[in-house]
Amino acid sequence: MSQTVDELPSWNEGSAKQAIVDFVRRSSSEGSAGFIPERDRVAAFDNDGTLWVEQPMPPQAPFLLNKLVAMVRSDPSLAERDPFKSIVSKDPEFLGGVARQEPWAIELFLRGIGEAWEGVSPEDYDAEVRDFVESYRDDKFEKRCTELVYQPMLELFDLLRAHGWRVFVCSGGGRDFMRVIAEDTWGIMRENVIGSAPEWTYRDGALVRENAMRGELALGPGKPSHLFARTGRLPRFAAGNGDVDIEMLNVAEFSLVIVHDDPDREHAYTAGAEQILTVGPERGWTMVSMQNDWTTTFIQGATP
Amino acid sequence: MSQTVDELPSWNEGSAKQAIVDFVRRSSSEGSAGFIPERDRVAAFDNDGTLWVEQPMPPQAPFLLNKLVAMVRSDPSLAERDPFKSIVSKDPEFLGGVARQEPWAIELFLRGIGEAWEGVSPEDYDAEVRDFVESYRDDKFEKRCTELVYQPMLELFDLLRAHGWRVFVCSGGGRDFMRVIAEDTWGIMRENVIGSAPEWTYRDGALVRENAMRGELALGPGKPSHLFARTGRLPRFAAGNGDVDIEMLNVAEFSLVIVHDDPDREHAYTAGAEQILTVGPERGWTMVSMQNDWTTTFIQGATP
Numbered sequence: 001m002s003q004t005v006d007e008l009p010s011w012n013e014g015s016a017k018q019a020i021v022d023f024v025r026r027s028s029s030e031g032s033a034g035f036i037p038e039r040d041r042v043a044a045f046d047n048d049g050t051l052w053v054e055q056p057m058p059p060q061a062p063f064l065l066n067k068l069v070a071m072v073r074s075d076p077s078l079a080e081r082d083p084f085k086s087i088v089s090k091d092p093e094f095l096g097g098v099a100r101q102e103p104w105a106i107e108l109f110l111r112g113i114g115e116a117w118e119g120v121s122p123e124d125y126d127a128e129v130r131d132f133v134e135s136y137r138d139d140k141f142e143k144r145c146t147e148l149v150y151q152p153m154l155e156l157f158d159l160l161r162a163h164g165w166r167v168f169v170c171s172g173g174g175r176d177f178m179r180v181i182a183e184d185t186w187g188i189m190r191e192n193v194i195g196s197a198p199e200w201t202y203r204d205g206a207l208v209r210e211n212a213m214r215g216e217l218a219l220g221p222g223k224p225s226h227l228f229a230r231t232g233r234l235p236r237f238a239a240g241n242g243d244v245d246i247e248m249l250n251v252a253e254f255s256l257v258i259v260h261d262d263p264d265r266e267h268a269y270t271a272g273a274e275q276i277l278t279v280g281p282e283r284g285w286t287m288v289s290m291q292n293d294w295t296t297t298f299i300q301g302a303t304p
Numbered sequence: 305m306s307q308t309v310d311e312l313p314s315w316n317e318g319s320a321k322q323a324i325v326d327f328v329r330r331s332s333s334e335g336s337a338g339f340i341p342e343r344d345r346v347a348a349f350d351n352d353g354t355l356w357v358e359q360p361m362p363p364q365a366p367f368l369l370n371k372l373v374a375m376v377r378s379d380p381s382l383a384e385r386d387p388f389k390s391i392v393s394k395d396p397e398f399l400g401g402v403a404r405q406e407p408w409a410i411e412l413f414l415r416g417i418g419e420a421w422e423g424v425s426p427e428d429y430d431a432e433v434r435d436f437v438e439s440y441r442d443d444k445f446e447k448r449c450t451e452l453v454y455q456p457m458l459e460l461f462d463l464l465r466a467h468g469w470r471v472f473v474c475s476g477g478g479r480d481f482m483r484v485i486a487e488d489t490w491g492i493m494r495e496n497v498i499g500s501a502p503e504w505t506y507r508d509g510a511l512v513r514e515n516a517m518r519g520e521l522a523l524g525p526g527k528p529s530h531l532f533a534r535t536g537r538l539p540r541f542a543a544g545n546g547d548v549d550i551e552m553l554n555v556a557e558f559s560l561v562i563v564h565d566d567p568d569r570e571h572a573y574t575a576g577a578e579q580i581l582t583v584g585p586e587r588g589w590t591m592v593s594m595q596n597d598w599t600t601t602f603i604q605g606a607t608p
Contacts, residue, residue, distance in 0.1 A: 039487055039494075122532065166495070179536040183343055190343075190536030191470070191495075200532050202525040202551055207532055214518040221506040228426065228504050228511055230534070232483040232494030247506055 007159045009295075010152040016256075016293045019286045020156065023237070023254045028163040036236055036253075038164045044227055044235035045153070046245045047171035047178060047195075048101075050258050051186070052149045053138065054241075055267040057099045059145035060173045063132045068112045083112040100272045101172055101219060101244055114198065114211040122176075122200065122207055129180040140267075141298075146185045149299040150258075150290075153239075157187065165237065170194040170227050172219035172244055185299075194218060194230045223248035243275045255285040262291035311463045313599075314456040320560075320597045323590045324460065327558045331540070332467040340540055340557075342468045348531055348539035349457070350549045351475035351482060351499075352405075354562050355490070356453045357442065358545075359571040361403045363449035364477050367436045372416045387416040404576045405476055405523060405548055418502065418515040426480075426504065426511050433484040444571075445602075450489045453603040454562075454594075457543075461491065469541065474498040474531050476523035476548055489603075498522060498534045527552035547579045559589040566595035 011017040026034030027041060048054035068087050071078055078084040086094035086108070097105025117125060138148055157167050167188055171178060175195030182188045196217045199210040218226040224234055224247050238245075238252035241260065249255035257280040260269050270277060280287050290297065315321040330338030331345060352358035372391050375382055382388040390398035390412070401409025421429060442452055461471050471492055475482060479499030486492045500521045503514040522530040528538055528551050542549075542556035545564065553559035561584040564573050574581060584591050594601065 042495075166493075176536070189470075191346075191534060193536065197533065199519075200529050202528040202532075202555075205554065207528065207538075215503075224506040224511065225504050228506075229501065230495060232480070232497065234511075250509065251506075 007162070008152065008155050010155055012293055012295055014293055016286050016288045020254075020256070021159070024159055024163050024165075027165070027236070040233060040236055041160075041163070041165040042168065042227075042231055042233055042235045043160050043165045043237035043239075044168045044170045044194075044223075044248060044252070045238070046223075046240035046242070046248070047169050048173055049241040049260065049272075050150075050239055050245070051153050051169065052145060053141075053266060055260075055269060056139070057095075058101075058173055059133075059136065059138075059148075060177050061098055062136060063129065063177065064109065064113055064116075066132070067116050067128075071112075071116060083108045087112070101242065103217075103219070106172075106217065106219070110213060114213065117198070117209050118211040120209045122209075125176060125209065126180050129177050133181060143298075146181055147298060149185055150294070151296055151299050152294045154186065154299060156239075160237065166192065168192045168194055168227065168231065168235070170218055170223050170235075170248065172196055172217055172222070175218075194226050196222075219244040221247045224251050240276070242272045244272075246276055246279065249276075249280075249285060250283075255280070255283070257285050257287050259287055259289050261289050262294075262297070265294075265297045266290055311466070312456065312459050314459055316597055316599055318597055320590050320592045324558075324560070325463070327541070328463055328467050328469075331469070344537060344540055345464075345467070345469040346472065346531075346535055346537055346539045347464050347469045347541035347543075348472050348474045348498075348527075348552060348556070349542070350527075350544040350546070350552070351473050352477055353545040353564065353576075354543055354549070355457050355473065356449060357445075357570060359564075359573060360443070361399075362405075362477055363437075363440065363442075363452075364481050365402055366440060367433065367481065368413065368417055368420075370436070371420050371432075375416075375420060387412045391416070405546065407521075407523070410476075410521065410523070414517060418517065421502070421513045422515040424513045426513075429480060429513065430484050433481050437485060447602075450485055451603060453489055454598075455600050455603050456598045458490065458603060460543075464541065470496065472496045472498055472531065472535065472539070474522055474527050474539075474552065476500055476521055476526070479522075498530050500526075523548040525551045528555050544580070546576045548576075550580055550583065553580075553584075553589060554587075559584070559587070561589050561591050563591055563593050565593050566598075566601065569598075569601045570594055 008017055026032040027036040029035055045051060048058035065087055072084050072088050079088050094105055098109055133146060160167055173195055175193055175197040178195055179190040179193045182190055182193045198213045200207045201210055216222045227235055234251040236253045238248045239256035240249055241258040257276055260267055312321055330336045331340040333339055349355060352362035369391055376388050376392050383392050398409055402413055437450055464471055477499055479497055479501040482499055483494040483497045486494055486497045502517045504511045505514055520526045531539055538555040540557045542553045543560035544553055545562040561580055564571055
């Protein structure tokens with residue numbers, strides 16, 4: 001491979017980088033065996049653990065937990081029922097379930113989330129997210145969540161876009177939460193952010209958030225279905241890191257798995273990824289070692 | 305206005321064309337009073353009656369009706385219940401209600417539609433739409449629905465895109481139906497097509513269409529809410545022609561109303577547009593006379 005410009009400067013030379021660059025180049029080379037018509041060049045990325053740090057919890061979790069704790073402070077009677085009860089008592093089973101995106105825990109959590117922002121406007125919701133992102137610091141690195149975005153993945157976005165791909169994020173996390181940081185942090189427009197979401201109703205000239213979430217979560221089989229609903233196709237390139245990404249990676253032609261094996265520069269863990277770490281290599285997916293394949297981990301330059 | 309190139313060649317000089325061109329130019333001129341940050345340049349267009357002929361019925365209606373009639377042919381017992389009963393008896397109240405996109409008629413129709421494609425794959429659904437588009441001819445013009453797309457509106461798409469706008473279609477009609485023709489006919493990617501839609505579930509490695517439609521219809525207040533869900537913002541430019549577009553035009557900064565007043569080159573009617581034809585001028589919306597503002601009506605060149 002001769003390159004005049006290194007398109008993935010934060011990636012070490014090796015089989016993962018090679019596989020990515022080869023696939024992406026072939027995808028836009030008319031006549032090549034791996035050519036993909038431009039309209040079909042849809043790439044989908046998970047967020048938590050694929051684009052930014054998800055340990056000990058995805059950044060959205062403290063945002064949500066803080067809100068629910070504040071609700072209990074205003075109305076102590078809420079502490080008598082779940083999910084408020086489990087949250088204020090710091091029930092480890094519940095909190096662990098949320099961290100691992102286990103359906104039962106997410107389901108319970110969602111009930112509280114529905115109540116928390118019922119009737120709010122998009123502007124007020126966005127402002128709450130912005131305040132959180134501004135003030136919250138990660139325990140291990142003492143950084144903002146937007147500073148814990150993986151630089152190598154941003155370079156991958158650029159590489160894909162340079163070859164005519166449209167890049168989407170499809171995460172089990174809250175669509176509206178991610179949209180607040182998507183444009184400045186990822187360079188991805190709000191409309192390309194797909195995720196679990198409540199309903200917003202247009203009433204009396206304004207949008208208000210509903211308690212109910214009619215659609216399914218963008219987890220597991222919910223990822224391909226959300227992607228299809230939003231884009232009208234399934235992704236040809238997909239990247240994830242957890243078991244809840246397996247279905248999304250199954251439908252893609254090129255599938256990338258981020259392996260968290262770097263205890264110093266990030267975290268080393270397999271929780272929530274037990275299956276994908278087994279089926280990935282079996283299915284020929286490109287396994288990316290954060291320790292060996294990346295020269296650097298976090299986003300470079302000033303905080304957006 | 306001095307123009308070296310006429311960006312809207314199928315539009316007659318006049319106040320409508322002038323208003324559009326002025327607004328769009330200002331939107332991308334940094335420092336101008338009407339400047340709009342690029343990320344906010346979201347334009348939304350209704351489809352039936354705004355991008356193509358909707359008389360005597362939106363083209364999707366015969367596609368759906370033919371399907372439901374075929375179902376009754378296979379299973380005559382269906383004729384005992386609605387909507388099959390109203391369809392095979394050609395009940396004028398029901399058919400008129402569908403043509404005018406009246407909620408009660410659409411609701412009833414949807415029940416049959418849900419049954420009709422339950423369990424189908426995206427590929428099979430697309431193929432049925434393609435077959436219909438290929439074979440169906442409009443009564444008045446004896447043309448395909450894709451030949452009855454308004455040339456002036458395609459030029460407007462180009463003008464907007466040349467000024468950094470992202471163009472979305474947001475129609476009460478079926479999202480998945482429109483997506484089949486969107487790319488070749490409008491030059492709009494599938495992911496920028498928003499509309500009423502059933503659920504698709506990922507099961508056993510494939511997507512299947514569900515009977516249920518959990519979300520609301522993209523009609524009336526459903527237009528701003530669908531647009532917000534899909535794009536994370538509300539449109540700054542919006543175009544429509546019917547009363548079900550009023551809410552979408554209300555939220556935009558520049559609102560365009562297509563007035564069907566050309567009995568020879570298209571149709572002359574006010575049905576389903578009684579309110580918008582009154583509130584449009586009151587609210588300073590740009591009213592487009594198909595007869596006076598357009599030099600030509602239908603898409604030029606070969607059928608895509």
